[in-house]
Amino acid sequence: MQTTDKRCSRCPGAIPILVLTPEIRHYGKFVCPACTRFLTWARDPRTNANMQARQAEILEFVLDNPVSADELKFLFEIYGTAHLNLIQKTRYENILMGNAL
Numbered sequence: 001m002q003t004t005d006k007r008c009s010r011c012p013g014a015i016p017i018l019v020l021t022p023e024i025r026h027y028g029k030f031v032c033p034a035c036t037r038f039l040t041w042a043r044d045p046r047t048n049a050n051m052q053a054r055q056a057e058i059l060e061f062v063l064d065n066p067v068s069a070d071e072l073k074f075l076f077e078i079y080g081t082a083h084l085n086l087i088q089k090t091r092y093e094n095i096l097m098g099n100a101l
């Protein structure tokens, strides 16, 4: 189970609890169990797995295929990005399919 080092400034002894927030874009949030104050967002556990799979895919692609300087720059930019936006996702898929933009 995910934890956080954040603590409520009003309730220093209280251990934050994780509340899932499926109704919004964020996976969940940590709140103070004593006063219900919001402390920090919780990360979707699938995010790291997805990012690591994409990083492996990028490495494999760059080693096996000729890429232009622009493509390489773009791949560096998205390498550590957890969530690609639609423009990034489209460009990434085009590069993998060999359709340079």
Ligand SMILES: [Zn+2]
Binding pocket: 008, 009, 010, 011, 014, 032, 033, 034, 035, 036, 037
């Ligand atoms: Zn509190």
